[in-house]
Amino acid sequence: MKAKKALLIVDLQNDFCPGGALAVPEGDKIVPIINKYIKIFTKNKWPIFASRDWHPRKTKHFKEFGGSWPVHCVQNTFGAAFHPKLKLTKDTILLYKGMDPKKDxxxxxxxxxxxxxxxxxxxxxxxxxxxxxxxxxxxxxVKSTTLDALKARFKVKLLLDAIKGVNLKPDDSKKAIQQMLKKGAKKITLKTLGREKCL
Ligand SMILES: [Zn+2]
Known part of the structure; x- marks a missing residue:
C-alpha cells in the first residue's frame, strides 16, 4: 500500500540553532521532540523528509549582496549541516533549497x-x-512551506511542539501560526498524535 502521510523536517541546521549564524532562539530545543516524531514515522513506515537551506557563498539572499540575511547555511559548511543530535534515519529523503543565487x-x-x-x-x-x-x-x-503545501492541496498537520520562530517582532511566530491555521493547517503535538494513532 502506498504511504499517505509523511514527516517534513524543515531546516534543522546548525546555523539556525543557538551559536549559529542565524540562530533561532531555543531552536535546538525541538531536536529531541523531532527525534520522537522520527521514531513514530519510522515505526509506521511513513516517509521522512528533511530539508536543508543550501546556499552558494554569493547569493542575493545575503546582506552583502543586497539581501536581508547574514551569511548562513553555505553549502558543505558546518553551519549547513544538520544539528548533530538530530537522528535522521538512513531512509530519510534529503532536500536542498536556496541554491539559486538570484532568489531567496x-x-x-x-x-x-x-x-x-x-x-x-x-x-x-x-x-x-x-x-x-x-x-x-x-x-x-515553516510558514512558507506550510502555505505552499496547502496551496498545492495537501493536508497539513503543524507540529506545534516542534517548531520555533525567529521573532524579529515579538509576535511574528504567533501570527505565522494563526495564518497557517486560518489557511487550513491543523495543529498537532506528540500527545495528540498518540491519540490519533489509537483510532
Ligand atoms: Zn537561507
Whole structure:
C-alpha cells in the first residue's frame, strides 16, 4: 500500500540553532521532540523528509549582496549541516533549497532531492496526501512551506511542539501560526498524535 502521510523536517541546521549564524532562539530545543516524531514515522513506515537551506557563498539572499540575511547555511559548511543530535534515519529523503543565487527561496516545497527531483513530484509518486511539518523557523521557512503545501492541496498537520520562530517582532511566530491555521493547517503535538494513532 502506498504511504499517505509523511514527516517534513524543515531546516534543522546548525546555523539556525543557538551559536549559529542565524540562530533561532531555543531552536535546538525541538531536536529531541523531532527525534520522537522520527521514531513514530519510522515505526509506521511513513516517509521522512528533511530539508536543508543550501546556499552558494554569493547569493542575493545575503546582506552583502543586497539581501536581508547574514551569511548562513553555505553549502558543505558546518553551519549547513544538520544539528548533530538530530537522528535522521538512513531512509530519510534529503532536500536542498536556496541554491539559486538570484532568489531567496524559503519554502521546502521548492526544494529538490539530490537527483534534482522537486518535492511535489516525489510526494505525488509516493502517494502522499498529508504532511506533518515541523522545524525552523516558524515565521519563515515553516510558514512558507506550510502555505505552499496547502496551496498545492495537501493536508497539513503543524507540529506545534516542534517548531520555533525567529521573532524579529515579538509576535511574528504567533501570527505565522494563526495564518497557517486560518489557511487550513491543523495543529498537532506528540500527545495528540498518540491519540490519533489509537483510532
Ligand atoms: Zn537561507
Amino acid at each position: 527561496s524559503y519554502s521546502a516545497f521548492a526544494a529538490e532531492d539530490l537527483s534534482k527531483r522537486p518535492l511535489p513530484k516525489i510526494l505525488k509518486r509516493l502517494g502522499i496526501k498529508e504532511l506533518y511539518i515541523g522545524g525552523l523557523a516558524t515565521d519563515y521557512c
